[in-house]
Amino acid sequence: MDLQLAGKTAVVTGGSKGIGLALVRVLLAEGMRVVTGSRTITAELKETEAVPVAVDLSTSHGPAELIGKAALVLGGIDLLVNNVGVGDTDDFAKGARLNLLELPDDAWEHTFDLHFYSALRASRAALPYLIERRGTIVNVSSVGARAASAGPADYNVSKAALGALTKLISEQFGGQGVRAITVSPGPVxxxxxxxxxxxxxxxxxxxxxxxxxxxxxxxxxxxxxxxxxTAPEEVARLIAFLASPVNITGSEHLIDGGMIKHV
Structure with missing residues (x-):
């Protein structure tokens, strides 16, 4: 199946491992040129033809720095995938272990910086390029956004906010040809x-x-x-399909093995 992505350009956040690395490989195989940003550039990422950028996307300046460098390298942006997430496993575990009264402000701030504000800032920086090319934003959320009481509370709430951001971008910029979509994996x-x-x-x-x-x-x-x-490659293939020229925007797409059961 030809997804009509050949020759187009993509920016993937958090492309050094996991879902991000699988996505980088899938998009390259579809003929896209890819720039990816993460704190660490892994050996596996170096083996691909993607252009890696070492950047801390949880900082206020990191996302714009990545988008600026990507635009210079690529000459424009057709696709932005806000995928970076989880971060330090101690922080992730803390959110699962402590309740609302126990989890401190700095834990919430770190989690939102990584999972929500990185996407907000990257999207804001990329939108002029995406408007020019009638491009697409895919935000990688989680089924945790629908089950806020299960697992790391701060992570789940930040992912719920990310889904709301998708809706906002879709509504505000859909008339200018920009699509925004949420992909929500279950356990990967x-x-x-x-x-x-x-x-x-x-x-x-x-x-x-x-x-x-x-x-x-x-x-x-x-x-x-x-x-x-779910295999990371399965999530990557779903994202690639949604990035192809299809009339889908503002919606959430689960890939969770049937975990979410309510309508």
Whole structure:
């Protein structure tokens, strides 16, 4: 299937690993030119033909810095994917462990800087280029936005805000040809779930369980109908489809193995 992306340009935040790295590979395979920004440039990212930019997207200046460099390299931007997220696993675990009275302001601020404000700032910087090319923004959220009481509270609330940002961009700039879409994965087979030092790995050690046993238990408790982790490549393929010329905007697309069951 030709997605009609060949020759177009993309900026992907958080492209050094996980969903971001899978997306970089998929977009390159579709013939796009890609710039990606992250704090760390991994060996796996260096093996691709993407142009990496070392940048801290949780800072007030980082997203605009990335977009500025990308525009110079690419000559314009057709697609922005706001994917960067999770960050330090200790912060992620803190949001899951502490309740609203216990979780301090700085935890909320860090989480929103990484998951919401990075997307807001990158979108704001990229919009002039996207308007010029009638481009697309895809915001990578989470099913946690629909289940704010389950898992890291600050993370889930920040992702809910990200979904609202999608709606706002779609409404305000749709008349100028810009589409904005939310993709919300459920549990994905990234380092958060698979690395021994990731969130689930640390939780397994704390509970004295093998990591694969806890993974299976958590997936079952989450209500994932298929009983499977979603592969990063599956999320990447969905994003690539939504970035193709289709009349879809302002909507949320779940890829969660049936976890969210309400209409």
């Amino acid at each position: 087979g990234t380092g958060v779930w698979t690395d021994p030092d990731g969130f689930v790995g640390r939780l397994a050690k704390a509970r004295g369980l093998p990591q694969d046993v806890l993974t299976e238990q958590l997936i079952k408790e989450s209500g994932v109908t298929t009983g499977l982790l």
